[in-house]
Amino acid sequence: MHPIHSSRLAVRLKDGSTYAGCNQENASYPLCMCGERVALYNAAVYSPNVAPETLAIVIKNEKKAITTPVSPCGACRQVIAEFEQRFKIRFVFIDF
Structure with a gap:
């Protein structure tokens, strides 16, 4: 994931459904899960x-x-590569 912990992710599927993901921290750093993977795995489950x-x-x-x-x-x-499908990745910046 990005070094910015104030990011959120969502994957939109071809049927219009949307699944969210966010960074999952763990004291053992290698066990952390980036938001991109959380969103994609969430979509794959449901x-x-x-x-x-x-x-x-x-x-x-x-x-x-x-x-x-x-x-x-x-x-x-x-x-992302192992999903074996091409899809767009969009970056959205929200200024506060």
Whole structure:
């Protein structure tokens, strides 16, 4: 996940349903789960036969501190690749 803990994620499937995800922290860092994977796994559990259409990464951008999108980590990129379907990834910045 991004080094920004104020981000949320959602995956929209081709049937219009939406599933959310957020970073899941653990004291043992390797056991943490990034929001991208949480959202995709959530969708896979509840709609196993419906392909993803868009993954939205929404970042709370206080004082416009972030100027460029922060890409998913390597583990998340691997999971995205293994879905074996092309879908959009959108970055949304919310200024507070």
